[in-house]
Structure formats: C-alpha cells, structure tokens
Amino acid sequence: MSMQVEDPRVVEFDVQTDEMLVNMGPQHPSTHGVLRLLLRTDGEIVHECTPHIGYLHRSAEKIGENLSPPQYIPYTDRMDYLAGMNMNLGFSLAVEKLIGMKVPEKGVHLRVLIAELGRIASHLVGMGTYGLDLGTFSPFLYAFREREIILDLFEEACGARLTYSYLTVGGATHDLPDEIEIPDGLASLTGRRPGERFPFLEVIEMFLQWLEPRIKEYHTLLTRNTIFIKRTAGQGVLTPEMAVSYGCTGPVLRGSGVNFDLRRDGEPIYTNMYQSYDFDVVAAPFKDAPREVVLGDNWCRFYVRMLEVVQAIRLVRQAIPKYKAATGSFREVFKLNSKLPKDEVYLETEAPRGQMGFYVVGNGEGNPLRVRAKSSCFCNVAITDQICKGVPLADIPAIVGSLDIVMGEIDR
Amino acid sequence: MDIHGIHSILLERFGADTVGGATHPAIDPWIQVAASSIVEVARFLRDDERLLFNHLNDLCGCDYLETDPKKVAKFGHEPHVEVVYQLSSLKLRHQLKLKVLVPRWRNDVQGELPVVPSVSSLWGIANWHEREAYDLVGIHFEGHPNLRRILCPEDWVGHALRKDYAFPLEYHGVRGR
Numbered sequence: 217m218s219m220q221v222e223d224p225r226v227v228e229f230d231v232q233t234d235e236m237l238v239n240m241g242p243q244h245p246s247t248h249g250v251l252r253l254l255l256r257t258d259g260e261i262v263h264e265c266t267p268h269i270g271y272l273h274r275s276a277e278k279i280g281e282n283l284s285p286p287q288y289i290p291y292t293d294r295m296d297y298l299a300g301m302n303m304n305l306g307f308s309l310a311v312e313k314l315i316g317m318k319v320p321e322k323g324v325h326l327r328v329l330i331a332e333l334g335r336i337a338s339h340l341v342g343m344g345t346y347g348l349d350l351g352t353f354s355p356f357l358y359a360f361r362e363r364e365i366i367l368d369l370f371e372e373a374c375g376a377r378l379t380y381s382y383l384t385v386g387g388a389t390h391d392l393p394d395e396i397e398i399p400d401g402l403a404s405l406t407g408r409r410p411g412e413r414f415p416f417l418e419v420i421e422m423f424l425q426w427l428e429p430r431i432k433e434y435h436t437l438l439t440r441n442t443i444f445i446k447r448t449a450g451q452g453v454l455t456p457e458m459a460v461s462y463g464c465t466g467p468v469l470r471g472s473g474v475n476f477d478l479r480r481d482g483e484p485i486y487t488n489m490y491q492s493y494d495f496d497v498v499a500a501p502f503k504d505a506p507r508e509v510v511l512g513d514n515w516c517r518f519y520v521r522m523l524e525v526v527q528a529i530r531l532v533r534q535a536i537p538k539y540k541a542a543t544g545s546f547r548e549v550f551k552l553n554s555k556l557p558k559d560e561v562y563l564e565t566e567a568p569r570g571q572m573g574f575y576v577v578g579n580g581e582g583n584p585l586r587v588r589a590k591s592s593c594f595c596n597v598a599i600t601d602q603i604c605k606g607v608p609l610a611d612i613p614a615i616v617g618s619l620d621i622v623m624g625e626i627d628r
Numbered sequence: 629m630d631i632h633g634i635h636s637i638l639l640e641r642f643g644a645d646t647v648g649g650a651t652h653p654a655i656d657p658w659i660q661v662a663a664s665s666i667v668e669v670a671r672f673l674r675d676d677e678r679l680l681f682n683h684l685n686d687l688c689g690c691d692y693l694e695t696d697p698k699k700v701a702k703f704g705h706e707p708h709v710e711v712v713y714q715l716s717s718l719k720l721r722h723q724l725k726l727k728v729l730v731p732r733w734r735n736d737v738q739g740e741l742p743v744v745p746s747v748s749s750l751w752g753i754a755n756w757h758e759r760e761a762y763d764l765v766g767i768h769f770e771g772h773p774n775l776r777r778i779l780c781p782e783d784w785v786g787h788a789l790r791k792d793y794a795f796p797l798e799y800h801g802v803r804g805r
Contacts, residue, residue: 270779277764278788313655460682460718463753476718558704561655562714562725564685573686575712580702586789590686590714598756627779 235263238609242271246349246613249623251597253616257609265604265612267597272627280587285311285385285576286550288587293379295589296625298341299568301334301370303625304383306565307589310574311385313485314561317550322542323387324489329535330373330383332528333420336427337366338568339521339528342620346518347438349617350447355438361401362430365423368399372416387547392416392539402426417536424529431526439515439522440506448515449508452603452615456512462602463595466570467524468619470499471517478566486565493534498523514618521620524568555582569593569620589628593621629678629722631657637678642669658712658725666728667745667771673715673724674750681715681724684747687757688712689765693732693791707732711744711767730767732790746772764789 241252250271256264276295280288285307292307293300305327312319319327344359367377372393374382382388393416402419403410406426414422438444454464459472469476477497479490500516502509509515556578564573570592579585596619604615638647638659646669648660661669673681690710694703708729716723730742741762746769748755758769759778766787769775777784786793796804 270777270781273779275788281789458752461752463684463751474718481721559655562686562712571685573714575686575688575714577690580704585692586690588686588688588690590688594756594760595753598753602752 240612242268246617248345248617248621251616251621251623251626253600253612255609255612260608260610262604262607262609262612265601267600269594269597269623269626272623274628276589276628277587280584280589282583284552284582285556285584286552289384290379290381292589293381294624295591295628296338296567296569296572296593296622297378298622299334299338300378300380301330301383302338302565302567303572304381305331306563306567306572307574308383308385309485309565310561310563310576311550311556313483313563314556314559314576314578315550315554317386317548319387319548320542320544320546322539322544322546323548325535325539325542326388326392326546327383328489328493329392329420329532329539330370330388332531332535333366333369335528335568336525336532337363339525340366342521342568343434343438343518346617346620349613350444352438352441352444355434358430358434358437361405362427365399365402365405368401369396369416369420369423372396372399384547385550387545391546398422417540420532421536424532428526428529431522434522439519445506445508445515447611447614448513448518448618449506450510450513451607451611452514452618453510454512454599454603458599458602459512462599464570464599465592465595466566466568467517467520468570468596468599470497471520472512473500473516475499478564478571482566483563485563490531492538493531495527495531498527514614517618517620553582555580556584560586564590567592569622569625570596572625591625591628593619593623593626597621597626629720631659631724634673634679634722634724635659637676638669638672641672656725658727660727660729663728663730663744666726667747667750669726670713670747670750673726680717680719683716683718684751684754684757685714685716685723686712687714687747687754687761689761689767689789691732691765691790695791709742709765709767711761713747734768741766741768743768743770745770746775748772763787766790 236257238255238257241247242250252268254266255262276291289304292303295303340359340363344356347355371377374380395413396416398412398414400410454472456472456474459469498520501511558580560577562575564571572592573590575588576584577586646662646665673679692705693707694700709732711728713726728744734740734742744767758772761767762775763777763780
C-alpha cells in the first residue's frame with residue numbers, strides 16, 4: 217500500500233496494523249465442532265467476533281413433523297450428543313405432558329439415576345476439553361477415562377454408547393439390568409478381577425466411590441492451577457443482566473450469579489421427579505474462589521460445572537435405594553398408533569448445558585404438527601460477540617470453551 | 629401470577645383489540661397479541677413491576693396448513709402462521725406464552741413474507757431466534773438489525789418449515805433427491 221507522507225518524521229510514530237478479518241473455524245480444534253467465528257482483529261486484539269452456525273444443520277425440526285414421538289427419540293440423541301440421555305428425557309417429558317401420561321415411580325427414579333449419570337459424563341467432557349482449549353492435555357485423558365466407565369454402564373443398560381434412545385415416552389425402553397460384568401476400566405482401577413459379575417447398582421456405587429475423591433484431584437490439577445487461573449479468572453466476564461437478556465441458561469447463567477435451576481424451579485412435571493431428592497443448586501459467587509476471580513468469568517462457569525458433578529453424584533446415590541425400593545413397572549406403555557391431542561405444550565428441562573426446551577404441537581394425528589427444539593447452547597453461543605470484544609486472540613478459545621457448546625445441539 | 633391475572637392486567641392496559649385469548653382450554657394457555665402492538669406489549673411485560681418477564685425462553689414460528697385436501701375438513705385451523713413467544717420471569721418465577729397470528733403470505737401474495745415487528749431490542753437473544761424463525765418459517769421481522777439466514781446457507785431458496793415447502797432438486801450441483 218502506498219501512501220503520501222507529508223512529514224517524514226511522522227512515519228516512525230505511525231506504526232499501526234491494518235484490521236484483518238480472520239476466520240476461526242469451522243474446522244478449528246478449539247471451536248468444539250463446526251463453529252465458525254469471524255474475527256475482526258487489530259493485531260492481537262479482537263474487536264468483533266461474529267459466530268456463524270449452521271454447518272451441522274440436519275433439519276431435526278422438519279423430521280419431527282413426519283414421525284411419531286417414540287420414533288423421534290433417536291433424533292433427540294443426536295442433538296446434544298454428549299448428553300443423549302438428558303435430551304431423550306426432555307422430549308419424553310414434553311410428550312408426556314401433552315398426552316397427560318404419568319410415569320410410574322420406578323421409572324422416575326430410573327430416569328433420575330440415568331440422567332444424572334449422563335450429566336456427570338457430559339461435565340467430565342466439558343472439563344477435559346476445556347483443559348485442551350487452554351493447552352493442557354492430561355485432564356482430558358483423566359476425564360475420558362472416567363467417562364468411559366459411565367458409557368460402559370450405559371451400554372449395559374441399553375446397548376448403545378453414545379446415541380442411547382433409552383429414556384422414552386412413558387419411562388425407558390428396558391429396565392436396568394440385574395447383574396453385569398464389571399467394566400474393564402473400573403475393574404483395573406479398583407483392583408477387581410476383569411469379568412467378575414456384580415449387581416448393576418452395586419457397580420454404579422463402586423464407580424461413584426472411586427470417582428468422588430478424584431474430583432479433588434481435578435481441582436488440584438486444573439481449578440487451582442496458577443496457569444489455569446491466569447487464563448480464566450477475570451476473562452470473558454458475563455454480567456447477570458446480560459446473561460438473562462441473552463437467554464443464557466445452565467452453568468453459564470449460574471456462573472453469572474443467577475441462582476436458577478429447573479430441577480428446583482421448573483414446571484411441576486419436571487420438578488416432581490426431583491421432589492424427594494436433596495441437592496443444592498450451585499451458583500456463583502464462590503467463597504473459596506481465588507482472589508482474581510470476577511463474577512461471571514470463565515473460571516466461575518467452569519467451577520459451577522465441577523461442583524455440579526458433586527451434586528449429581530449425590531443425586532445418583534439417593535436414586536439407587538429409591539429405585540430399589542420402588543415396586544411395579546418401570547414404564548407406562550405408549551401405544552405406537554395413539555394419536556396426539558389437539559393441544560400444544562412447551563417444556564424445558566435442565567440438561568447439562570442449560571435449559572433444553574421442546575415445543576410440541578399435536579393435531580389429533582399420530583405425528584405432531586410441529587416439533588421445536590429450543591437449544592440451550594444456541595443461546596449460550598449467541599453472547600460470544602458480546603464477551604469477546606477487546607480480548608487478545610489467544611483468549612478466544614478460553615472464552616468460547618468456557619461456554620461448553622455442542623454444535624449438534626446448536627444446529628439441530 | 630397465573631395467566632388470568634396477567635391477562636386482566638394486559639386487558640386493562642391495552643384493551644381487547646390488542647389482547648385476546650387466554651380463555652382457550654389448553655394445557656398451557658396463551659395470550660394472543662395483535663402483530664402491530666407486540667413490541668409495546670412485550671416491553672410492558674418485561675418492565676412492569678408485577679410481571680418482570682426478563683427472560684425470553686423461546687421464540688419460534690409455526691405454520692398451520694394442511695396440504696392434503698382430504699384432511700382439510702378435520703384440520704380445524706385456518707391457514708396461518710404463528711409466532712410463539714415463551715417468556716418467564718426469573719425473579720417472580722412465573723411464565724407466559726404469547727402468540728402473534730399473521731396470514732401465511734402478506735396480502736395473500738405467494739412469496740411475500742408476513743411481517744411481525746421485532747422484539748430484538750428488548751431481549752438480546754430474540755435477535756438469533758428471529759433470524760431462525762425467518763430462516764425456517766419465513767417471517768419477516770420488521771426492525772431487526774440483521775435479518776439474515778442463520779442455519780441454512782445465505783443463498784438457500786424457500787423456508788423449510790413451511791408445510792408447502794418443496795425440497796430443492798438440486799443445490800450447487802448436489803442432487804437433492
């Protein structure tokens with residue numbers, strides 16, 4: 217670029233860089249899937265960060281109009297593919313609300329048990345990949361080691377490891393198995409003989425007993441790590457007002473200091489499931505936070521997830537005896553030829569990444585007239601351009617990673 | 629506050645021309661709002677001390693049309709497009725469903741999108757939700773700062789969640805069927 221310089225002395229003070237448009241993604245490793253961030257940078261500093269989504273759009277809502285609810289359950293798996301169980305549960309509850317079905321007590325406790333295990337698995341991935349975003353590899357390996365055991369347990373329960381379609385309208389497809397071979401990973405970690413058989417619920421208890429002390433180790437490894445704190449504390453601050461206005465939910469909302477959890481504050485059909493359970497809603501600010509931490513920053517969002525794992529362990533522990541004590545069937549049968557009433561419902565449930573909502577409109581036929589999946593990550597990723605203003609380029613992965621997004625859910 | 633309480637507050641403030649519904653027997657009753665005054669009503673709902681709907685949970689469009697002539701008699705809805713707003717108040721812990729009904733096409737001209745005023749100035753997330761509703765259902769949100777497609781490519785033709793949407797046979801050399 218040529219330019220006219222009137223006074224040559226000015227030149228040496230005129231050191232400036234041009235604004236540059238940088239495409240980050242859609243195949244960037246730290247964008248958690250096919251998210252494209254269009255960055256307008258001035259040197260190192262990002263002035264504008266526009267997320268572009270839609271690369272994984274699979275017309276899930278249109279497909280829902282042509283399938284009956286039980287047939288649609290597998291499509292919900294593929295929305296948030298890291299928490300398939302919670303997606304199944306959300307859609308099943310919405311349909312149950314529409315047709316007025318009541319799930320037997322045993323099914324309810326089974327659902328709590330499975331959904332909270334799913335939450336643990338999902339948050340473990342969130343923790344591990346957040347470490348990856350910040351350049352540390354080992355927490356990822358530990359997180360996946362633990363998650364692997366949960367996947368093994370889910371495989372014993374329903375046969376699938378990622379896309380379960382297990383919790384369905386009326387309860388679940390199968391009852392929990394009585395006795396299983398201990399998963400290899402758990403056997404080697406707890407010093408048991410591979411192939412030994414134990415009751416399923418006992419294996420879960422065994423796993424939780426092994427997992428619980430590990431949480432403390434993760435805190436040493438990541439949460440209290442000086443480098444980690446330097447990268448996360450005070451970065452990507454999301455004020456409570458903005459979080460509410462932008463419809464942020466789940467750990468992102470609670471990390472900003474809004475104490476709201478649908479398991480406690482949701483609609484009766486959902487909160488009744490958790491009525492007899494004792495758990496705390498985790499929300500920032502934290503008394504034990506490092507000095508540098510600001511309300512609503514990356515560290516808070518991360519810490520909310522870590523503490524939610526502890527709460528989920530508590531819930532699973534309570535669900536085991538309740539499930540054992542419950543008698544009767546674990547499901548109410550949903551007849552495949554039944555018609556949906558001419559009515560419509562909207563129901564949100566607390567999935568690991570936020571409030572997942574399903575809006576189902578029935579029209580007197582087997583297939584719904586409209587299925588709408590309101591995604592929690594869709595709303596969470598919409599704030600990136602607000603909280604990524606004026607940060608260095610290297611902090612973008614740290615901020616976007618702390619939102620813990622899954623593109624399958626955003627694009628549906 | 630329950631739906632009837634909210635309805636009477638709105639009725640008192642805006643009158644029956646603007647606010648209707650709430651009397652339908654439904655699992656989640658809703659309030660119907662005239663398209664032209666949705667922004668005023670939404671601002672009142674957000675800011676009034678008794679209501680404080682500060683959280684827009686969802687905004688979506690829904691197309692009511694029966695394409696099969698044999699089933700039209702049973703369908704029970706006039707052909708129209710709805711915009712459904714799911715609001716909740718994190719402070720007062722109540723929720724509300726609003727609906728705006730518009731014709732499927734503006735002035736009944738095929739291809740002219742119906743117009744609904746945008747609420748993106750009230751809730752930040754409405755920006756993206758309205759882009760999605762525009763993209764998939766084909767509703768033009770007037771006053772939206774950046775009404776572009778969000779999930780489909782920018783050069784996509786048609787709005788996929790319309791009931792009479794015809795799946796394209798070809799897109800940039802990729803066969804559709």
